[in-house]
Amino acid sequence: MSAETTAANTVSERKAAALAAFKDLARDPGVPKPDPILVVDGVVRRFGGLTAVEVDHVEIQRGSITALIGPNGAGKTTFFNQLTGFDTADAGKWTFNGNNMSGVPAHRVARAGMVRTFQLTKALSRLTVMENMRLGAQHQRGENFWRALVPGSWRAQEDAITEQAEDLLARFKLDAKREDFAGSLSGGQRKLLEMARALMVKPELVMLDEPMAGVNPALTQSLLGHVKDLRDQGMTVLFVEHDMDMVRDISDWVIVMAQGAIIAEGPPDTIMSDSRVIDAYLGAHHDAPLSDSELQEQLHQAEAALEAEIEEETQK
Amino acid sequence: MDWITIISTTVKSAIGVETVLYALAAIGINIHFGYTGLLNFGQAAFMGVAGYGLAVTVTVLNLPFWIGIAVGLIAAVLLALLLGAPTLRLRADYLAIVTIAAAEIVRLVFRSVKFKEVFGGSDGQRGFSDGFYALNPFPEGEYGIGWFTFSHRLLWIMLVGWVLVAISCGIVYLLMRSPWGRVLKAIREDEDAVRSLGKNVFSYKMQSLILGGVIGSLGGFVYGLAYASVQPDVFGTETTFFAYTIVILGGAARVLGPVVGSMIFWVLLVLVNGVLSEAVQAGYIPFMTSIQVGPVRYILVGLGLILLLIFRPQGIFGDKREIAFDVR
Numbered sequence: 001m002s003a004e005t006t007a008a009n010t011v012s013e014r015k016a017a018a019l020a021a022f023k024d025l026a027r028d029p030g031v032p033k034p035d036p037i038l039v040v041d042g043v044v045r046r047f048g049g050l051t052a053v054e055v056d057h058v059e060i061q062r063g064s065i066t067a068l069i070g071p072n073g074a075g076k077t078t079f080f081n082q083l084t085g086f087d088t089a090d091a092g093k094w095t096f097n098g099n100n101m102s103g104v105p106a107h108r109v110a111r112a113g114m115v116r117t118f119q120l121t122k123a124l125s126r127l128t129v130m131e132n133m134r135l136g137a138q139h140q141r142g143e144n145f146w147r148a149l150v151p152g153s154w155r156a157q158e159d160a161i162t163e164q165a166e167d168l169l170a171r172f173k174l175d176a177k178r179e180d181f182a183g184s185l186s187g188g189q190r191k192l193l194e195m196a197r198a199l200m201v202k203p204e205l206v207m208l209d210e211p212m213a214g215v216n217p218a219l220t221q222s223l224l225g226h227v228k229d230l231r232d233q234g235m236t237v238l239f240v241e242h243d244m245d246m247v248r249d250i251s252d253w254v255i256v257m258a259q260g261a262i263i264a265e266g267p268p269d270t271i272m273s274d275s276r277v278i279d280a281y282l283g284a285h286h287d288a289p290l291s292d293s294e295l296q297e298q299l300h301q302a303e304a305a306l307e308a309e310i311e312e313e314t315q316k
Numbered sequence: 317m318d319w320i321t322i323i324s325t326t327v328k329s330a331i332g333v334e335t336v337l338y339a340l341a342a343i344g345i346n347i348h349f350g351y352t353g354l355l356n357f358g359q360a361a362f363m364g365v366a367g368y369g370l371a372v373t374v375t376v377l378n379l380p381f382w383i384g385i386a387v388g389l390i391a392a393v394l395l396a397l398l399l400g401a402p403t404l405r406l407r408a409d410y411l412a413i414v415t416i417a418a419a420e421i422v423r424l425v426f427r428s429v430k431f432k433e434v435f436g437g438s439d440g441q442r443g444f445s446d447g448f449y450a451l452n453p454f455p456e457g458e459y460g461i462g463w464f465t466f467s468h469r470l471l472w473i474m475l476v477g478w479v480l481v482a483i484s485c486g487i488v489y490l491l492m493r494s495p496w497g498r499v500l501k502a503i504r505e506d507e508d509a510v511r512s513l514g515k516n517v518f519s520y521k522m523q524s525l526i527l528g529g530v531i532g533s534l535g536g537f538v539y540g541l542a543y544a545s546v547q548p549d550v551f552g553t554e555t556t557f558f559a560y561t562i563v564i565l566g567g568a569a570r571v572l573g574p575v576v577g578s579m580i581f582w583v584l585l586v587l588v589n590g591v592l593s594e595a596v597q598a599g600y601i602p603f604m605t606s607i608q609v610g611p612v613r614y615i616l617v618g619l620g621l622i623l624l625l626i627f628r629p630q631g632i633f634g635d636k637r638e639i640a641f642d643v644r
């Protein structure tokens with residue numbers, strides 16, 4: 001009972017701390033945060049003539065859940081790819097925990113504690129669920145060629161890793177599937193597995209690219225719970241998501257991207273009423289109210305066009 | 317028809333030198349292709365540099381047998397580094413292209429007129445196996461019962477060869493049950509996922525290429541020592557493709573798959589060859605000459621393989637469940 005209340009207390013403390021950090025922040029793109037874990041400067045990625053990412057400055061607050069939203073093709077995935085070393089930026093610098101991470105290869109980024117998942121899930125099909133999980137653990141003695149030949153040198157560590165994996169699988173409701181091939185899981189289950197596997201790395205910052213896409217609503221609820229858990233365990237979460245209800249539900253702060261740039265930041269409950277964001281999603285001028293006469297004129301134009309078309313058809 | 321000859325050559329081929337050396341080549345390919353998903357089409361070159369490394373060290377440089385073996389092994393490791401360094405960071409198909417071309421380059425260098433002094437041109441090298449047979453514990457004579465007999469020389473190289481096969485299988489068994497093997501299998505499934513979990517994919521692919529190349533190179537030694545000679549054309553692309561056939565026949569990513577695959581492959585080839593030649597000689601197949609038997613046996617064995625792939629695509633030992641899902 002007392003353990004539960006202290007747990008509940010730290011939970012609310014963590015959330016309260018995250019919210020307090022954002023309380024008086026300005027809503028400008030690139031606004032400085034009190035305690036940033038990730039600081040990005042001038043990242044540019046071009047594909048031929050298309051500038052997919054052009055981020056001047058952005059900071060991610062430690063211990064918070066930050067949502068990265070934006071229309072399709074805004075450059076969110078490409079931005080993730082630059083930060084995690086899966087693609088080479090044309091320009092830019094970024095630091096994680098104060099350490100330079102630009103130009104660092106993907107596996108070193110992960111080892112530094114910055115782990116990402118993929119929009120298109122990457123389950124390792126012909127490995128079992130349990131093997132998928134074990135792969136995520138770091139500093140494995142048995143991953144060295146010579147020590148691998150001597151099972152006694154890695155057995156104990158493997159057992160500890162297995163135990164840790166079992167805990168996570170139980171939390172993600174995948175424990176019944178532990179000996180199944182990952183390729184036999186459903187789409188939603190693969191999302192869960194990928195997230196659980198990323199947690200095996202014991203990251204400080206988890207970057208989730210659309211973790212809820214294709215997951216059924218019942219499962220979504222439990223996934224949301226897991227994401228909140230991550231913050232309550234002291235991790236920082238940065239996630240991409242299209243579903244605004246979900247963003248409102250779990251995020252402490254929202255960053256909006258459009259056409260490669262960060263265009264606005266703000267708390268989840270007000271960000272969608274920001275005019276810059278509405279413009280980005282619906283296109284500019286959508287909200288300029290139409291007067292009655294303008295409406296009439298549009299109607300006439302449409303009718304005229306229709307009549308002309310019918311005329312053409314009958315003349316043929 | 318001389319059934320005794322047909323049966324005796326067939327049974328002997330199940331454990332013969334060919335079976336041993338192709339099993340070794342295929343164990344290497346199984347590490348590359350079956351476990352790591354690397355397309356190495358230059359396995360013959362690994363066998364070639366080992367065989368020639370031994371031959372040239374002993375005959376041209378007049379150095380002892382063991383130094384020849386060391387030179388061969390080092391050559392195999394260097395070849396792996398040379399092929400892997402530029403290609404393993406690229407997409408899988410680049411390794412395939414580079415290895416198939418490199419294997420041809422190696423073969424053409426061995427058979428070139430320019431280096432005839434060193435490699436012996438198209439005749440190859442001979443006379444380097446005395447050091448090996450000096451170690452033979454079997455006194456001169458024939459060993460076995462009835463028609464199932466081998467000369468003391470053959471018995472010695474077969475014994476060494478099968479010990480090498482057993483050790484290689486033991487190593488593969490240990491490795492593929494370890495976290496190291498897990499990383500390899502994960503790379504076969506999706507490299508990027510493995511990178512995102514903090515593993516240095518390039519390093520593991522290189523280790524896999526070296527290990528499989530070195531085990532394949534043992535097959536090169538076995539060839540050179542069994543026939544007391546090496547010729548460049550033995551190490552052609554055909555040899556590599558036989559090794560792939562054997563891996564698929566036995567079942568990829570199975571420890572004993574390549575060994576059983578190699579036994580079946582050679583038993584079939586020898587059996588079909590024996591039956592066809594005897595039948596042609598006895599006049600049972602009037603439309604065929606004995607010269608045509610060689611190619612026709614490959615056609616028949618190829619047909620058998622096609623049928624196998626249709627009815628048992630996972631190979632003899634494979635797990636049907638594993639090929640049920642599309643990997644990509």
Ligand SMILES: Nc1ncnc2c1ncn2[C@@H]1O[C@H](COP(=O)(O)OP(=O)(O)OP(=O)(O)O)[C@@H](O)[C@H]1O
Pocket residue numbers: 047050052070071072073074075076077078079119
């Ligand atoms: N490899 C590539 N080559 C060329 N263009 C690319 C490449 N990857 C992305 N792009 C382009 O970059 C832009 C941003 O793509 P990105 O995948 O980052 O968008 P996103 O914000 O993740 O969209 P979504 O929400 O649909 O996932 C798109 O216009 C896309 O066409």
Ligand SMILES: [Mg+2]
Pocket residue numbers: 076077078119209
């Ligand atoms: Mg995306």
